[in-house]
Amino acid sequence: MCLAVPARVESLDRAASTAVVNLDGISKEVSTLLLDDVAVGDYVLIHVGYALERIDPEEAEKTLTMFDELKGVEP
Amino acid sequence: MCLAVPARVESLDRAASTAVVNLDGISKEVSTLLLDDVAVGDYVLIHVGYALERIDPEEAEKTLTMFDELKGVEP
Amino acid sequence: MKYVDEFRDGDKARRLAELIRTEVNPEREYRLMEFCGGHTHAIFRFGIHDLMPENLKYVHGPGCPVCVLPAGRIEAAIELAEAEDIILCTYADLMRVPAGRGDSLNRARARGSDIRMIYSSTDALAIARANPERQVVFFAIGFETTTPPTAAAIQIAEKEGLSNFSVYCNHVLTPPAMRHLLSSGEAHIHGILGPSHVSTIIGSQAYAGCCNDYQVPLVIAGFEPLDVIQSTLMLVRQINEGRFEVENQYSRAVSQTGNRKAQALMQAIFEPRAMFEWRGLGGLPDSAVQIKAAFHAFDAEKRFGMQAIDVADIRGCICPAVLRGVSDPVDCKLFGSICTPEQPKGACMVSSEGACAAQYSYGRYRLGGKSEI
Amino acid sequence: MKYVDEFRDGDKARRLAELIRTEVNPEREYRLMEFCGGHTHAIFRFGIHDLMPENLKYVHGPGCPVCVLPAGRIEAAIELAEAEDIILCTYADLMRVPAGRGDSLNRARARGSDIRMIYSSTDALAIARANPERQVVFFAIGFETTTPPTAAAIQIAEKEGLSNFSVYCNHVLTPPAMRHLLSSGEAHIHGILGPSHVSTIIGSQAYAGCCNDYQVPLVIAGFEPLDVIQSTLMLVRQINEGRFEVENQYSRAVSQTGNRKAQALMQAIFEPRAMFEWRGLGGLPDSAVQIKAAFHAFDAEKRFGMQAIDVADIRGCICPAVLRGVSDPVDCKLFGSICTPEQPKGACMVSSEGACAAQYSYGRYRLGGKSEI
Amino acid sequence: MSRLDIERGVVEMAHGSGGRASAQLIESLFIRHLDNAWLRQGDDASLFDVGAGRMVMSTDAHVVSPLFFPGGDIGSLSVHGTINDVAMSGARPLYLSAGFVLEEGFPLAGLDRIVASMARASREADVPVIAGDTKVVERGKGDGVFITTTGIGVVPEGVHISGDRAEAGDMILISGHIGDHGTAILSSREGLEFATAIRSDSAALHELVAEMVNVAPEIHCLRDPTRGGLATTLNELVRQSGVGMQIEEGAIPVRAEVRGACELLGLDPLYIANEGKLICICPAGVAEKVLSVMQAHPLGRDAAIIGKVVEDERQLVTMKTVFGGLRVVDWLAGEQLPRIC
Amino acid sequence: MSRLDIERGVVEMAHGSGGRASAQLIESLFIRHLDNAWLRQGDDASLFDVGAGRMVMSTDAHVVSPLFFPGGDIGSLSVHGTINDVAMSGARPLYLSAGFVLEEGFPLAGLDRIVASMARASREADVPVIAGDTKVVERGKGDGVFITTTGIGVVPEGVHISGDRAEAGDMILISGHIGDHGTAILSSREGLEFATAIRSDSAALHELVAEMVNVAPEIHCLRDPTRGGLATTLNELVRQSGVGMQIEEGAIPVRAEVRGACELLGLDPLYIANEGKLICICPAGVAEKVLSVMQAHPLGRDAAIIGKVVEDERQLVTMKTVFGGLRVVDWLAGEQLPRIC
Numbered sequence A, B: 001m002c003l004a005v006p007a008r009v010e011s012l013d014r015a016a017s018t019a020v021v022n023l024d025g026i027s028k029e030v031s032t033l034l035l036d037d038v039a040v041g042d043y044v045l046i047h048v049g050y051a052l053e054r055i056d057p058e059e060a061e062k063t064l065t066m067f068d069e070l071k072g073v074e075p
Numbered sequence C, D: 001m002k003y004v005d006e007f008r009d010g011d012k013a014r015r016l017a018e019l020i021r022t023e024v025n026p027e028r029e030y031r032l033m034e035f036c037g038g039h040t041h042a043i044f045r046f047g048i049h050d051l052m053p054e055n056l057k058y059v060h061g062p063g064c065p066v067c068v069l070p071a072g073r074i075e076a077a078i079e080l081a082e083a084e085d086i087i088l089c090t091y092a093d094l095m096r097v098p099a100g101r102g103d104s105l106n107r108a109r110a111r112g113s114d115i116r117m118i119y120s121s122t123d124a125l126a127i128a129r130a131n132p133e134r135q136v137v138f139f140a141i142g143f144e145t146t147t148p149p150t151a152a153a154i155q156i157a158e159k160e161g162l163s164n165f166s167v168y169c170n171h172v173l174t175p176p177a178m179r180h181l182l183s184s185g186e187a188h189i190h191g192i193l194g195p196s197h198v199s200t201i202i203g204s205q206a207y208a209g210c211c212n213d214y215q216v217p218l219v220i221a222g223f224e225p226l227d228v229i230q231s232t233l234m235l236v237r238q239i240n241e242g243r244f245e246v247e248n249q250y251s252r253a254v255s256q257t258g259n260r261k262a263q264a265l266m267q268a269i270f271e272p273r274a275m276f277e278w279r280g281l282g283g284l285p286d287s288a289v290q291i292k293a294a295f296h297a298f299d300a301e302k303r304f305g306m307q308a309i310d311v312a313d314i315r316g317c318i319c320p321a322v323l324r325g326v327s328d329p330v331d332c333k334l335f336g337s338i339c340t341p342e343q344p345k346g347a348c349m350v351s352s353e354g355a356c357a358a359q360y361s362y363g364r365y366r367l368g369g370k371s372e373i
Numbered sequence E, F: 001m002s003r004l005d006i007e008r009g010v011v012e013m014a015h016g017s018g019g020r021a022s023a024q025l026i027e028s029l030f031i032r033h034l035d036n037a038w039l040r041q042g043d044d045a046s047l048f049d050v051g052a053g054r055m056v057m058s059t060d061a062h063v064v065s066p067l068f069f070p071g072g073d074i075g076s077l078s079v080h081g082t083i084n085d086v087a088m089s090g091a092r093p094l095y096l097s098a099g100f101v102l103e104e105g106f107p108l109a110g111l112d113r114i115v116a117s118m119a120r121a122s123r124e125a126d127v128p129v130i131a132g133d134t135k136v137v138e139r140g141k142g143d144g145v146f147i148t149t150t151g152i153g154v155v156p157e158g159v160h161i162s163g164d165r166a167e168a169g170d171m172i173l174i175s176g177h178i179g180d181h182g183t184a185i186l187s188s189r190e191g192l193e194f195a196t197a198i199r200s201d202s203a204a205l206h207e208l209v210a211e212m213v214n215v216a217p218e219i220h221c222l223r224d225p226t227r228g229g230l231a232t233t234l235n236e237l238v239r240q241s242g243v244g245m246q247i248e249e250g251a252i253p254v255r256a257e258v259r260g261a262c263e264l265l266g267l268d269p270l271y272i273a274n275e276g277k278l279i280c281i282c283p284a285g286v287a288e289k290v291l292s293v294m295q296a297h298p299l300g301r302d303a304a305i306i307g308k309v310v311e312d313e314r315q316l317v318t319m320k321t322v323f324g325g326l327r328v329v330d331w332l333a334g335e336q337l338p339r340i341c
């Protein structure tokens, strides 16, 4: 449930509480009403035209690092 | 101006002040609000969906008779 | 078609025409104004003029409701339709009549206004009943023939309490226009083919004063070709005999006093309008009707505060002179080149009763020039 | 696609799966409920189940907003759209969901109701602004992820004084449903793949009590296939180790406390609903929200006096059992014959998150039978 | 196989999606009625063999309102209309294609009736519909059903029929009463309803044409006077050929009912549409022979010679009225609408 | 001669009346752009010579919204679409016809742009539009412009391409990236607007096809994956041929932007429409040769072998995911709509 995709914030219109986000060459205006302190360059999760939450790059990195335990495993 | 055609009254709906008139096989419902005492069989002049006036058969006959003075005239 | 076919007999027409040819005085001119567009249409559609002697000329009159409606009143209707969320109902005849700047109801409709063509005033009522949440305005035009049906609609709307129905009233009166034409004398008319269906309502006596005052004979003439030719003969005889009476060729439908019920209905709903602008004739006092104060709720001009709009004359269009019987359509430089029924510049090129349209669509064989699409 | 492609790496997926295969205890069963339809979809779309050991089974949960919406509430929306001159706005997902008697919003639209699909609650506001003379009703559905955008729309409408906008609120809450499932115990679940995007709003702590009370491990899992597989491994390990903690695999988007701003907005506009009917689960107390009294003007149920409608269950459809994790779609006799995504009988055959639709559209290669159109 | 509820169902957007719903609609409705090997084959294009020679192609979009009218419906009309346009080159029609634009919400029962009627017309004419396409538009963006048909045919050796071949001296023939189709449509149009026994003349004229070109391959022009009526079609031919025409009002067959309806609404039968009539222009020498063949065919029973082609650099169609007066018969200007004056 | 105010005018009912206004519209707009001897001739049907052989006929109704989109418009689309359907039989397209349904009030400037674009597409493809028809419907009963085009073509000797000829062992090729057209349309659809550099792939594929059948007349099937996308088109072929198919997700060319748009809206590129791509199914022995020819052509530069035909009495299309998992690739169900869950 709840389709949401991570997209990069390209620009912000703080007065209107909107941002233009980009997802692999697709730009779309979304509402930032649900998020304080969004910054250009942030990755945010987009759901029904709203930015739901920021993606934390360090946590993402950590998760990816956990895959390193796969080294040596033969599929 | 004022396109109007003579049509024969086929039936009457006195309550609704309408008549069904017939013009060479074309039947159409018209309003009789502008005419008192319309009778089935009368020919009436139809204009914008209203019966305007009865055609007087005797007067029509008289007019046609006037054409008789044409007898003998060579076109 | 009973009461139609008998009056379209070609053989009788030729005999009648022959009689006219023998009776006309070759030394003089006979300029007969067909007041009504209905006669204009019959003359061209059936080719009556070809049957007439050279010195008898039909002069077109102002009796075409769409032709005499000033562009400004169409413009006002378009403005209303564009400004308010209304349904504007009107007779199809009006759709192509030029308003200002090449505009028309047709084009306003194409641009998005809700403009609907109706066949009868009862259709406008039906639309109002079916759309209670919207205002329905009936753009009404016409002479005394078409006025009673409008009056009937207002009466019904009042009875039903149809609060979303109103009428943009543009009904005009025949006798004042006729008086105006005769008083100016510019058209040099020797006789008048009098209105047929208008007269069924107002009666033949309505013209008596006019004929007397201006010493012009008038024959109330039916719209079928034999009616027109017979009435022509009657006029020729009056002229030859120096009479200026009201005669009634169309006695099968027209009485002396007209349709009293329709007259009463008109009087119940309408009252004279102090001044009304006619295309061609200018402002004429007491030449039109307006909705009485008691029915103001049904008067679109009042309800929507409609304002008269001034639309500049079309450059080169001589409609005004054509409608006064002073000029012939072919005198117009735009006729058939810039102005055609497809892209009419003036109102007279729209209705098939308009003198220019009748001339162009039916009478062009008399003229030169290649026919273009 | 950053933060997407890294989590769809097929090679890593196979290695992770291998690890799971080595770590599972071949002597026991692992029944893991993917609570969310998003996980169901990922499992079938990417073919994750084929990578899993035989004794590890994904059990589908009720986490698909359109699947759990009772037919009666769709029926009520259709009745409203047909009775009043409204514009009904809704997410496209809802359009094909069966209401009673084979009806759907799609069919109501085809019959003439003005039903419009929107992408965002802001679109519903835009429609309301563009149609001030008509009532615009937003048929809102969804879990805690989709609720804040609805709250935002109501807040904006109030600020703007948008008096023709209202919301038919069908937002439901995740933890009560989860508790209900665990308390019944019928699904025999050993671990839960916890909601990803719901958790971005409500935070990971929201499940702590649940896990404790029912001694079931839960891993909040992202929706990408590697997320699902990694979370599966994490669950296997908890199960093997006898732990029942809330772990957060989706830490890149989910914090312990969630999105406080979104939570505050929800609390400003909504309040718990004493009782809400779920398809499959029945009436659950405090399992949904309703619009607070202060915003009743924006509550379509209040504004239009909408009544709950009882729609009989579809004969043979085992959606309720599927949504409770008790049955598998293929246990349904209608599956793939009478019931297909084209002509769904139950809600689970509509959304591509619905367990039946996912099974049919993506997983049918495991079954026999010729594919029909 | 049919999962369509033809009795109670309506057209839905999904029926135009190109997916399974589209396939169901095509199989259980279109192919069921129009059944032939080409449609069953289900390819993007349909294959057929031809011999070397001259072919023709013609297309017409059909948007009639109302969809069902006395004497036909949009289905039969769309078959007849295109067969006729192909036949007006003297050709033998071979195949038709049909493109449908359906409005969301249109009852499947109505569509079923239309396609059945189309299939009947196609069978009776022996011209199969071998290719088709269906699109669905949202409610309010269409008007029930639009059908665009395209036809191809082969022209017999020695036949050279075209609108630019009318010559001074040629005779002008009409295959029967004019105005029936337009009158039938008017009679059932909303807000204008009147009762009449008049039915649309909608019919496929290719067999009549085949007999005509058989006896008189030297026919110069054939054309079906559809939209715009006899008047407009004669003007088209006059313009193409650079000639003039003179017709006789009294010679033109018009039914009493059509005249009646025209008088009532202020219309002219010359401008009323026909869908089963043709105008033939041929050298005077063969006119009587052609007329006999026409009159011997059920669809030309009331055929008549109505005038002749003349030299006229003004390119006018003129008509001798029953009075002996003369008038121009012009192109239709604007739309053909009822008038009050 | 033109009395049309193309710059500021709009379509009026009279333009569809069949009278003088119709003639003006056709002469000053349609014929001006699509100019050729057939249209200038002005007959009901257009004549051409053919040699003996096998011909094909195909038709498509075009109702795209919006009418203008990145990379094309309904005019070019209506030419490409039908040329492609003709070409998918291996045929060389010869001629097109076009039937227009115009909505009252549509700007003539927009119509002019559409017809100009159509003319350009037709010229570039060297397939003339030789017959046409135009109807006008009242405002609110259409959607600007609908265009139904029909095409005919000739099939070269030795070519036998049909959707029912796929055989187990055949290879499945796609001529390039999928989903461009549908993504471009979505990006400009009201209420869904997003910015992207993606343009419709709308293109005429007949020259590519000519080269393919030239090197490999033994090609079994060709089809353009339009509405319903690659997924639905493969299912159609599976059904026609009574086989199964296995494709490789990783082998299917999809642009990043198309994937992005699909992720954002919850769609699947496999179901997104294409208007300049083809699926080719051929014996494995010629697959590489066909692929080379495709890749050497500008419209097949990114062609790829994406899978193979297998025996499968269940008639399923299955796909190996990039994971190594397997999934069914089903027909499109309902419409392709953005989803939230």
Ligand code: SF4
Binding pocket: C316, C317, C318, C319, C322, C329, C332, C333, C334, C335, C336, C339, C340, C344, C345, C346, C347, C348, C349, C356
């Ligand atoms: S021809 Fe046209 S422009 Fe000239 S007077 Fe008549 S209506 Fe006016």
Ligand code: SF4
Binding pocket: D316, D317, D318, D319, D322, D329, D332, D333, D334, D335, D336, D339, D340, D344, D345, D346, D347, D348, D349, D356
């Ligand atoms: S297959 Fe259909 S009928 Fe059966 S449980 Fe699923 S949705 Fe219900």
Ligand SMILES: [Mg+2]
Binding pocket: E058, E059, E060, E085, F044, F045, F132, F133
């Ligand atoms: Mg044609």
Ligand SMILES: [Mg+2]
Binding pocket: E060, E081, E082, E085, E226
């Ligand atoms: Mg035709």
Ligand SMILES: [Mg+2]
Binding pocket: E084, E085, E088, E223, E224, E225, E226, F044
């Ligand atoms: Mg024709």
Ligand SMILES: [Mg+2]
Binding pocket: E132, E133, E134, F059, F060, F061
């Ligand atoms: Mg097609």
Ligand SMILES: [Mg+2]
Binding pocket: E103, E139, E140, E141, E142, E143, E144, F140, F141
């Ligand atoms: Mg409609």
Ligand SMILES: [Mg+2]
Binding pocket: E044, E045, E132, E133, F058, F059, F060, F082, F085
């Ligand atoms: Mg096709």
Ligand SMILES: [Mg+2]
Binding pocket: E044, F060, F081, F082, F085, F226
């Ligand atoms: Mg196609």
Ligand SMILES: [Mg+2]
Binding pocket: E044, F084, F085, F088, F223, F224, F225, F226
């Ligand atoms: Mg195709």
Ligand SMILES: [Mg+2]
Binding pocket: E059, E060, E061, F132, F133, F134
């Ligand atoms: Mg045509």
Ligand SMILES: [Mg+2]
Binding pocket: E140, E141, F103, F139, F140, F141, F142, F143, F144
């Ligand atoms: Mg529209």
